[in-house]
Amino acid sequence: xxxxxxxxxxxxxxxxxxxxxxxxxxxxxxxxxxxxxxxxxxxxxxxxxxxxxxxxxxxxxxxxxxxxxxxxxxxxxxxxxxxxxxxxxxxxxxxxxxxxxxxxxxxxxxxxxxxxxxxxxxxxxxxxxxxxxxxxxxxxxxxxxxxxxxxxxxxxxxxxxxxxxxxxxxxxxxxxxxxxxxxxxxxxxxxxxxxxxxxxxxxxxxxxxxxxxxxxxxxxxxxxxxxxxxxxxxxxxxxxxxxxxxxxxxxxxxxxxxxxxxxxxxxxxxxxxxxxxxxxxxxxxxxxxxxxxxxxxxxxxxxxxxxxxxxxxx
Amino acid sequence: xxxxxxxxxxxxxxxxxxxxxxxxxxxxxxxxxxxxxxxxxxxxxxxxxxxxxxxxxxxxxxxxxxxxxxxxxxxxxxxxxxxxxxxxxxxxxxxxxxxxxxxxxxxxxxxxxxxxxxxxxxxxxxxxxxxxxxxxxxxxxxxxxxxxxxxxxxxxxxxxxxxxxxxxxxxxxxxxxxxxxxxxxxxxxxxxxxxxxxxxxxxxxxxxxxxxxxxxxxxxxxxxxxxxxxxxxxxxxxxxxxxxxxxxxxxxxxxxxxxxxxxxxxxxxx
Numbered sequence: 001x002x003x004x005x006x007x008x009x010x011x012x013x014x015x016x017x018x019x020x021x022x023x024x025x026x027x028x029x030x031x032x033x034x035x036x037x038x039x040x041x042x043x044x045x046x047x048x049x050x051x052x053x054x055x056x057x058x059x060x061x062x063x064x065x066x067x068x069x070x071x072x073x074x075x076x077x078x079x080x081x082x083x084x085x086x087x088x089x090x091x092x093x094x095x096x097x098x099x100x101x102x103x104x105x106x107x108x109x110x111x112x113x114x115x116x117x118x119x120x121x122x123x124x125x126x127x128x129x130x131x132x133x134x135x136x137x138x139x140x141x142x143x144x145x146x147x148x149x150x151x152x153x154x155x156x157x158x159x160x161x162x163x164x165x166x167x168x169x170x171x172x173x174x175x176x177x178x179x180x181x182x183x184x185x186x187x188x189x190x191x192x193x194x195x196x197x198x199x200x201x202x203x204x205x206x207x208x209x210x211x212x213x214x215x216x217x218x219x220x221x222x223x224x225x226x227x228x229x230x231x232x233x234x235x236x237x238x239x240x241x242x243x244x245x246x247x248x249x250x251x252x253x254x255x256x257x258x259x260x261x262x263x264x265x266x267x268x269x270x271x272x273x274x275x276x277x278x279x280x281x282x283x284x285x286x287x288x289x290x291x292x293x294x295x296x297x298x299x300x301x302x303x304x305x306x307x308x309x310x311x312x313x314x
Numbered sequence: 315x316x317x318x319x320x321x322x323x324x325x326x327x328x329x330x331x332x333x334x335x336x337x338x339x340x341x342x343x344x345x346x347x348x349x350x351x352x353x354x355x356x357x358x359x360x361x362x363x364x365x366x367x368x369x370x371x372x373x374x375x376x377x378x379x380x381x382x383x384x385x386x387x388x389x390x391x392x393x394x395x396x397x398x399x400x401x402x403x404x405x406x407x408x409x410x411x412x413x414x415x416x417x418x419x420x421x422x423x424x425x426x427x428x429x430x431x432x433x434x435x436x437x438x439x440x441x442x443x444x445x446x447x448x449x450x451x452x453x454x455x456x457x458x459x460x461x462x463x464x465x466x467x468x469x470x471x472x473x474x475x476x477x478x479x480x481x482x483x484x485x486x487x488x489x490x491x492x493x494x495x496x497x498x499x500x501x502x503x504x505x506x507x508x509x510x511x512x513x514x515x516x517x518x519x520x521x522x523x524x525x526x527x528x529x530x531x532x533x534x535x536x537x538x539x540x541x542x543x544x545x546x547x548x549x550x551x552x553x554x555x556x557x558x559x560x561x562x563x564x565x566x567x568x569x570x571x572x573x574x575x576x577x578x579x580x581x582x583x584x
Binding site for chain 1: 426435
């Protein structure tokens with residue numbers, strides 16, 4: 001067990017390093033001189049040279065990378081070009097918004113999708129199964145930003161039950177904050193139910209065929225106990241892995257939902273910074289999101305033995 | 315019974331999409347780019363079946379043209395990712411050793427990014443245009459193809475017929491291209507089908523953010539983005555493009571399911 005944990009943890013270091021190299025390279029590949037971007041059109045050559053030295057841009061690229069990596073590890077992601085704020089606190093503040101929406105919606109989606117998938121598998125090829133599979137496939141096919149727009153149109157503009165634009169932090173006014181995040185959470189929950197219910201169903205079908213299920217039934221174990229005690233725990237493991245991937249993908253693509261609902265989240269920060277050519281912030285956002293993705297998958301893998309002890313034993 | 319319904323509905327939806335895309339290349343009811351300020355924000359009517367947008371452009375024509383753009387971009391991206399990914403996957407799985415280790419290390423680093431984020435990053439570098447998207451999304455999806463192909467190749471290279479090909483004096487390259495590659499393509503077919511859907515969705519998302527195909531060229535994503543300010547007064551602008559994305563994805567998902575059921579029949583029958 002400990003061996004598994006240590007091995008999995010050690011695997012994360014090279015991955016994170018490669019992620020850092022990828023982000024560093026990507027940002028350096030952006031056409032245009034960063035000094036010119038920072039100083040604007042009227043460039044005094046001496047001033048440009050000075051700034052270049054200050055930023056370390058006159059050093060060889062490998063030296064620049066090591067220097068940059070050292071600062072990143074110390075938590076210094078540089079400063080925004082547009083407003084001079086430190087990048088890391090800015091990202092953390094915006095990340096709270098994105099993380100709240102994503103975590104809550106994935107949690108709700110799991111609570112609905114896993115039982116639905118289990119029941120569909122239990123009654124495979126019945127009307128219930130067809131309804132779950134059909135509904136899930138339908139939800140899977142709707143683009144999140146369109147569903148968001150439609151919900152906004154219905155509950156925001158037509159029925160006027162919920163506000164259309166804006167955001168209030170939960171620490172300020174809980175009720176108002178809830179009203180602002182209700183629709184984004186509902187949108188993401190519906191989309192994710194589609195993915196997760198299909199996975200939960202497929203995994204449950206595999207498990208329901210195994211002999212120990214037949215054995216449990218032959219022993220006279222009540223059907224609900226067979227499902228709850230024997231099928232669910234074993235079928236949940238593959239779904240659990242998928243939840244990790246879903247979390248990461250949601251964070252990577254959160255910009256569209258934040259654009260629809262005008263939420264000040266991490267995705268919006270990234271896209272706004274791209275348009276503003278604020279490359280330190282762009283670089284920070286890419287690095288932070290990719291790192292979160294790696295860490296989320298690490299946590300998922302570390303918890304995996306809880307659902308499937310065979311993994312740690314291997 | 316269920317398989318046939320999947321294939322039929324999926325095939326129908328994708329057939330309509332392709333037919334629309336092909337038609338739009340030659341004919342649309344109106345010029346999708348023609349601005350007519352006197353016919354701004356007209357609701358659907360006998361003349362403009364799906365209404366007009368904020369510049370008086372015909373929404374039906376733009377939706378049809380958007381299908382053309384989306385299909386072209388998705389097709390080129392999948393082709394790009396599959397060709398490069400399959401080549402890398404075969405080489406890395408067949409040659410093994412250091413080549414394998416280096417390619418897989420880079421590959422795993424790219425897989426550590428959520429696909430859409432990687433595509434966003436590449437879009438910043440190459441700039442928002444049609445071929446930039448193909449490159450960006452292609453690069454984002456190559457790693458999955460490499461992984462799948464490599465896995466298949468690893469099992470194929472141990473088969474007798476590969477050994478036989480070597481014994482009769484075929485070069486390593488010939489064995490690889492002639493025998494390993496064709497036999498490792500079946501799982502790629504399933505992946506490519508789902509990938510077409512992801513790419514279409516990702517392209518719409520990028521265009522929705524303003525980082526995809528730039529206006530005035532219509533795509534379903536940028537049509538949805540520009541419909542936002544008029545949501546209250548002209549709701550029809552948000553309906554057609556979104557519905558098109560959803561129906562296309564539904565078609566792809568149904569076809570993907572039926573393809574997978576055929577390759578793995580255990581999931582279809584209890």
